Structure formats: structure tokens, C-alpha cells
Amino acid sequence: MMSNEQKKEPVTGTPAEKAAEEAAKTAQDAAEALQNLAAAVDPAAKTAPAADADDDLFDFDDDDPLSATGVSKKSLVIFFLIDTSRSMVGKKIGELNTVMEELIPEIRRVGEADTDVKIAVLTFGTQVRWMYSEPILIEDFEWSRLRADGVTNMGEAFRELSSRMSRNSFLNSPSLSFAPVIFLMTDGYPSDDYKEALEELKQNSWYKFGLKAALGIGSEANDEMLEEFTGSKDTVVHAYSGGQLAQMIKIIAVTSAQIGSKSMTLSDDVNHELSEEEVRSAKQKLLGQQIQDSMTNLGDADAISLDTGW
Amino acid sequence: MVELSIGQEVEMEYGGKAQVLGVIGSGGQGVVYLVRYNGMKWALKWYDIDKMKNPKAFRKNIQNNISDGPPSNKFLWPKYLTKENPDGTFGYLMELKPESFDSFVDILNTYKLSVDPLTGRSTKTPVRFTSLFAMVTAVINIVNAFRQLHRAGKSYQDLNDGGFFINMDTGAVLVCDCDNIAPDGSNFGIGGKPGYMAPEVVRGVAKPNVQTDKYSLAVVLFKLLFRGDPMEGEKVVKDVCLTESSELKHYGQNAVFIYDPDDASNRPVRGIHDNVIKFWRIYPDYVKDAFIRSFTLGISDPNKRIIENEWQKIFIRLRSEIIQCTCGRTNFTSMFKQPDFKSYKCPQCGTIFDTLKFSNRKNRMPLYLGSVFYECEIDPDSEDFQTIAGELVENKLKPGVLGFKNMSDKVWRAKMPDGDFYDIPPGKGFPIWQGLVIDFGEVTASL
Numbered sequence: 001m002m003s004n005e006q007k008k009e010p011v012t013g014t015p016a017e018k019a020a021e022e023a024a025k026t027a028q029d030a031a032e033a034l035q036n037l038a039a040a041v042d043p044a045a046k047t048a049p050a051a052d053a054d055d056d057l058f059d060f061d062d063d064d065p066l067s068a069t070g071v072s073k074k075s076l077v078i079f080f081l082i083d084t085s086r087s088m089v090g091k092k093i094g095e096l097n098t099v100m101e102e103l104i105p106e107i108r109r110v111g112e113a114d115t116d117v118k119i120a121v122l123t124f125g126t127q128v129r130w131m132y133s134e135p136i137l138i139e140d141f142e143w144s145r146l147r148a149d150g151v152t153n154m155g156e157a158f159r160e161l162s163s164r165m166s167r168n169s170f171l172n173s174p175s176l177s178f179a180p181v182i183f184l185m186t187d188g189y190p191s192d193d194y195k196e197a198l199e200e201l202k203q204n205s206w207y208k209f210g211l212k213a214a215l216g217i218g219s220e221a222n223d224e225m226l227e228e229f230t231g232s233k234d235t236v237v238h239a240y241s242g243g244q245l246a247q248m249i250k251i252i253a254v255t256s257a258q259i260g261s262k263s264m265t266l267s268d269d270v271n272h273e274l275s276e277e278e279v280r281s282a283k284q285k286l287l288g289q290q291i292q293d294s295m296t297n298l299g300d301a302d303a304i305s306l307d308t309g310w
Numbered sequence: 311m312v313e314l315s316i317g318q319e320v321e322m323e324y325g326g327k328a329q330v331l332g333v334i335g336s337g338g339q340g341v342v343y344l345v346r347y348n349g350m351k352w353a354l355k356w357y358d359i360d361k362m363k364n365p366k367a368f369r370k371n372i373q374n375n376i377s378d379g380p381p382s383n384k385f386l387w388p389k390y391l392t393k394e395n396p397d398g399t400f401g402y403l404m405e406l407k408p409e410s411f412d413s414f415v416d417i418l419n420t421y422k423l424s425v426d427p428l429t430g431r432s433t434k435t436p437v438r439f440t441s442l443f444a445m446v447t448a449v450i451n452i453v454n455a456f457r458q459l460h461r462a463g464k465s466y467q468d469l470n471d472g473g474f475f476i477n478m479d480t481g482a483v484l485v486c487d488c489d490n491i492a493p494d495g496s497n498f499g500i501g502g503k504p505g506y507m508a509p510e511v512v513r514g515v516a517k518p519n520v521q522t523d524k525y526s527l528a529v530v531l532f533k534l535l536f537r538g539d540p541m542e543g544e545k546v547v548k549d550v551c552l553t554e555s556s557e558l559k560h561y562g563q564n565a566v567f568i569y570d571p572d573d574a575s576n577r578p579v580r581g582i583h584d585n586v587i588k589f590w591r592i593y594p595d596y597v598k599d600a601f602i603r604s605f606t607l608g609i610s611d612p613n614k615r616i617i618e619n620e621w622q623k624i625f626i627r628l629r630s631e632i633i634q635c636t637c638g639r640t641n642f643t644s645m646f647k648q649p650d651f652k653s654y655k656c657p658q659c660g661t662i663f664d665t666l667k668f669s670n671r672k673n674r675m676p677l678y679l680g681s682v683f684y685e686c687e688i689d690p691d692s693e694d695f696q697t698i699a700g701e702l703v704e705n706k707l708k709p710g711v712l713g714f715k716n717m718s719d720k721v722w723r724a725k726m727p728d729g730d731f732y733d734i735p736p737g738k739g740f741p742i743w744q745g746l747v748i749d750f751g752e753v754t755a756s757l
Binding site: 062063064065066067068069070071072074105108114139167174175176177178179205206209262263264265266270271272273274276279280281282283293 | 338360418419420421423425432438439441442445471502503504505507511512513514515533535537538539542546547549550551552553554555557558559561562581582583584585588589591592593640641642645
């Protein structure tokens with residue numbers, strides 16, 4: 001401890017520089033005090049460091065201001081609902097597999113500091129099947145190539161999706177979640193009775209608030225049915241060629257992941273107090289707008305129809 | 311939008327061509343490309359003008375910013391405009407971010423991802439401040455950058471976590487995305503995000519301006535220090551799903567600070583907001599009070615928000631209260647014991663630290679080998695918080711003997727053990743002792 005008794009030894013008549021040097025030499029206790037300051041360990045503290053009454057105020061194990069973990073993130077699950085019925089065999093499923101593999105690294109950064117993005121893939125042919133048993137963090141996600149076979153049990157897929165879109169199942173993040181992105185891709189008409197299943201799905205709150213988009217592949221896909229699914233015309237697109245298919249999957253997946261993983265965007269066009277009514281489905285509208293904007297700029301890179309050449 | 315392809319050349323406004331070398335990133339307003347122009351590499355921000363309300367006014371504003379120049383070297387400012395394409399598309403060049411700077415996004419994540427271009431697999435590298443000093447310096451630098459910007463009569467408008475780069479070793483700061491910066495009161499169609507935007511902007515009743523910048527600045531500072539969202543607590547988490555309506559509610563109409571002393575409805579939740587819970591305990595009251603004011607009174611009354619100069623003083627003080635103990639513990643004095651009003655004691659190893667009292671401030675500065683004070687702390691007229699004026703060093707000829715070294719360019723006077731004052735010219739030092747008084751001119755300091 002710094003000692004309190006201080007001997008004043010006069011150093012007279014020396015210039016400042018010399019005095020500075022002399023001071024420490026002559027004033028022994030000053031020097032002692034300095035050493036104490038550098039590395040003094042209170043002997044009492046050494047023997048009984050926890051003796052002080054206020055010790056419990058300090059939790060030394062975990063008080064480093066630099067020991068932060070990442071900020072608590074919101075989570076976003078992107079559901080891909082993919083038709084793997086027999087009609088998808090060949091170029092369609094090949095193109096789809098390839099573009100999905102390439103897409104994963106592109107979506108990886110969209111969550112940034114705010115959001116953990118997870119992926120869940122549900123395929124429907126004769127059987128309805130999840131690619132993995134739970135949503136996988138995008139950083140760890142690996143695409144497992146799909147094979148097409150069987151009929152189009154879309155209704156069953158809707159039922160399965162609805163049962164998993166629950167706080168007790170796939171959407172069980174302890175923190176906040178953004179409403180999920182649900183992206184449906186199909187090349188035909190459901191083989192089963194999908195209507196009742198879709199009505200059930202529409203009762204699911206996660207579905208209600210979710211961002212929905214659909215891609216019809218080839219000329220058999222029914223846009224009206226897809227509109228029923230997304231709830232709006234703007235979020236339904238149609239691919240007629242392999243090139244279009246790849247571009248559209250990318251555009252929809254990246255755009256919906258970007259919009260879905262972030263807070264709503266405010267525009268400074270607004271000149272009045274916003275109501276809840278006005279902002280409701282703002283993201284779904286924005287998604288529709290952006291998908292439509294992107295489609296107008298889309299060149300038809302390869303003109304060979306998906307339905308020809310088999 | 312019209313995207314550029316690699317190898318493509320873009321004509322610049324005042325002649326010459328920038329050649330596209332690659333893509334750096336993309337954002338809400340367009341894509342940023344790596345380009346070569348006049349033999350140097352630059353970043354080219356290329357706009358998606360379809361998303362702009364008024365591209366002509368936006369371009370004119372950038373032009374004005376270019377001719378005004380940056381408020382200081384802390385800004386990655388627009389340098390050159392490109393020519394307009396026939397369809398009106400344009401972009402601008404800015405300097406590249408130096409390698410040694412990390413993005414605020416990566417800092418909040420505490421890691422950065424690098425993706426192997428061949429396999430697509432990503433690996434994580436930690437992103438952390440290497441010292442407490444660097445972290446507080448970064449905070450001071452951010453505050454100072456916004457002070458400079460606001461003094462130039464401009465507002466940043468859409469301050470968020472994408473707007474900064476920080477050097478994690480030094481605390482140096484670069485403000486990027488400066489293209490939306492506009493004279494206070496003007497708006498050129500900027501979107502923002504709830505969470506960073508002031509509640510009145512979220513609600514739609516105000517446009518971004520200097521006052522709303524101040525709110526966003528407080529959010530950025532809070533996130534950097536406490537690593538959490540100031541408005542996300544129990545009340546928000548209860549909603550489970552963050553819809554547009556719940557964002558409007560929790561960040562606009564009914565925003566409640568997680569540590570509002572008069573409203574406990576939105577406290578942080580253990581298991582989710584552990585960072586905030588841990589760090590709120592560590593910081594001294596004067597720092598916490600400033601955030602409480604910003605996020606309680608400052609929610610409804612923009613004039614109650616903390617001004618940059620006040621933040622700057624708060625964090626210059628906080629920097630002077632860091633103790634690096636010989637046992638390896640580094641923390642603020644608020645996390646050290648205080649056996650008496652003149653000293654601090656390390657709760658881990660028991661080391662006692664003496665303190666220095668400056669005549670112009672209430673708090674006492676803890677002393678240890680390597681502790682420093684800055685120009686602005688010894689000269690009331692100086693705003694220089696970066697130049698070290700004095701440092702506690704060990705005498706090279708007498709090991710164990712500590713003293714202050716005058717690193718400023720002014721002559722100080724110091725009281726020696728003989729009771730007399732002596733001149734201490736720049737570069738010279740003097741030992742510390744119990745009766746030490748240093749006269750810096752207008753400010754004095756004593757042990």
C-alpha cells in the first residue's frame with residue numbers, strides 16, 4: 001500500500017531535470033511508494049482475499065467487458081416445399097438440385113448480425129418427406145440431391161407443414177422469430193385433395209404471417225392453385241425453361257430470405273402516423289413487388305422449353 | 311436493375327473509365343463492385359435506380375457531398391460520380407475499406423465467415439477487440455464522427471449496423487455508406503429499420519434528421535457495449551413471432567427500454583439476453599444513466615437525447631477509468647474495490663492503485679504502469695482525444711521507479727519532494743510521490 005508518511009528532503013538549487021532524477025534517489029519512501037504502486041500486493045489480501053464484506057458484489061469469473069458472445073439473434077426458417085413427383089424427372093429435378101446447391105452459399109450472409117437463418121426442405125411425391133429431421137442452420141446446411149418419383153401428394157405436404165410450423169416443433173427458437181418464408185415449387189396439379197389441407201394450413205398463425213412465394217415449373221403447373229397458396233398474384237411466378245427455373249429459384253429464395261430475415265423497411269414516403277393495419281403484410285407486399293421487378297428484367301437465357309425434348 | 315459484368319467499363323463523369331474487377335457485395339440500394347480506375351482499385355456503388363424515388367435529386371445530393379468533401383478522415387466518402395447511363399443508371403467511386411477493419415455486423419456476431427470458393431464451405435474467424443482501450447476508443451471515434459457530421463449541418467439518415475468498420479486493435483473507425491448523408495432536413499427516399507430508427511420515424515410522424523440520428527447513435531453505442539438490443543426484452547419476446555405490427559409496436563408506438571427504472575415490463579430475459587444482463591452490471595452509473603435518459607425521456611422527446619459532445623465526454627472519462635492490473639484483470643474502476651476515496655483495489659489479486667485527481671473533473675484517474683492521459687484532459691481548449699499527453703512509465707535507469715513522462719509539446723511544472731515546482735519540458739519526466747502536483751497551465755493534477 002502507498003505509505004502516508006512522507007519525508008520531505010530538501011533538494012535545493014538544482015535545475016528541474018536534475019531535481020527529477022535526484023528526487024527519487026534521495027526520497028527513499030517516495031521510491032518505495034512507486035514500487036508499491038507498480039506491483040504491490042496487499043499482504044492481508046493475499047492471505048484472505050475473500051474476507052471483505054463487499055466481495056459478493058463482484059463476480060470476478062465473468063466480468064470481462066470484452067467477453068461478449070454474439071448478440072441474441074432472431075431466427076428465420078425458410079421452408080422449401082418441393083414437388084418430387086415423377087413428372088419432375090430429368091431436366092427439372094436436375095436443374096433444381098444444381099441451383100439449390102449453388103443457392104445455399106448465397107443465402108448464407110443474408111441474416112447478418114440480426115438473424116439466424118435455418119432451412120427446412122419438405123419434398124412431396126407419393127411420400128411426403130423432410131430432407132432433415134429439423135431445420136438446419138444455413139451455415140451447416142448441405143443440400144442432399146433429390147430424386148423424383150411417384151404422384152403429387154401436395155395436400156399431405158400442406159398437412160405435414162402445418163403440423164411442424166409450431167412453437168413445439170420446428171419453430172422452437174427460445175428467442176424471437178421472424179415469420180417463416182414458405183416457398184412452394186411444383187410442376188403439376190396435386191394428385192390428392194389439397195383444398196381441405198390448404199384451408200387447415202391457412203389457420204396456422206405462422207403461415208398467416210409468413211412470406212409465401214410459389215414457382216410453377218413448366219406449362220402443366222396451375223397458377224391459380226399457386227395463388228391460392230400464396231394469397232397474392234405477385235408472389236407467383238412461372239418458369240418455362242431450365243434457365244428461367246434456375247434464375248427464378250435464386251431470385252425468389254434470396255429476395256424472400258433478405259426480406260424475411262430483417263425488420264420491415266420503413267420508407268420516408270409516409271407522412272402520417274402508421275397504423276397496425278397499414279403495416280400488416282408489408283413484407284409480403286414488398287416481396288411481391290421485388291419479385292415482379294426482377295421478373296421484368298429477366299432475360300430468357302435459354303429458350304428451350306422444359307416440356308420439350310423428352 | 312442493370313447489373314455490371316466483370317471486365318465491363320463504366321465511364322466516369324470527368325473522363326476515364328472504371329473497369330469492373332469483381333463484386334464486393336450487394337445491399338438494398340444496389341451492388342458494390344471492385345473496380346480499377348486510373349491504376350488504382352476502388353469500390354463502385356452502382357445503383358438500382360428502379361428502387362429510388364427521385365434518382366436525379368439523389369445524384370445531385372451525392373455531387374454536393376463530393377464537392378463539400380468528408381467532415382473528417384473517418385468517412386469512406388463518395389469520391390467520383392460515373393456518367394449517367396442512357397436509362398439514368400449511375401454509381402460513384404469510393405476508397406476501399408482497408409483490410410485491417412472489420413464490419414460492425416461481424417463485430418456484433420463476434421466472428422466473420424470466410425467461404426471457400428471451391429467447396430462453398432464456410433469457416434469462422436473470431437472478431438473481438440484486442441483491448442478494452444480499443445473498444446472505448448472505438449466508441450469515442452464513432453461519437454466524434456457523428457459530431458463532425460452534424461457540425462457540418464448534415465445527417466446520416468439511416469444509421470445501422472451496416473454503416474461502420476472498426477479496427478479491433480486500435481479502435482479506429484470508418485463510417486461507410488455515406489451516400490445517403492444529406493443536409494439536415496432533406497430526405498431523398500431513404501428506408502430505415504425499426505430497432506435503429508428513432509420511434510417517431512418508425513411511427514411515420516417524422517423524417518430522418520439530426521435528432522433522429524442521435525437516437526440511432528445511442529442504439530449503435532448500446533449495441534457495441536452491451537451487445538444486445540435496448541428495446542428487446544420480456545415484452546417483445548412474449549410476442550414469439552416478430553411481425554410488422556409487433557415491430558411497429560415495440561420500436562415505435564410503445565417502445566420500452568429494457569432497463570427503464572420506472573417500467574419493469576420489458577427486462578432482459580436470462581438465456582436470451584445474457585450479454586446485456588452481464589454488461590449492465592459492469593458499467594459505471596454515469597454511463598448507464600446516459601443510456602437510460604436516451605431510451606426513456608429521449609423516446610418521446612428528441613431534445614432530451616444525449617448530444618454527441620456529452621457522449622464524447624462520458625467515454626473519454628470511461629477510458630480514463632480503465633485499470634490494467636498486473637494479475638491480468640482489465641476492467642473499469644467500477645469493477646474494482648475502493649478501500650478509500652483515493653485508491654482502488656483489485657478484487658482478484660489485492661493490488662492497490664493510487665489515483666490522480668485532475669482539477670477539471672470529479673473522477674480520479676487510476677495509476678499503473680502504462681496509464682495515460684490525453685491532450686483534451688489537460689487542456690480545456692483541446693478536443694484532441696487521440697494524442698497522448700502523458701504516460702506513467704518506469705525509469706529506464708532505475709527499475710521499479712515510476713514517473714510521468716511529458717509527451718506533449720508544452721512545458722509542465724511539477725512539485726518535487728523538496729516542495730518546489732520545477733519545469734518539465736516535453737520529453738522529460740518526473741517521479742510520482744505522495745505530494746505530487748502537476749501544473750499543466752489551466753489544469754492541475756495531484757496525487
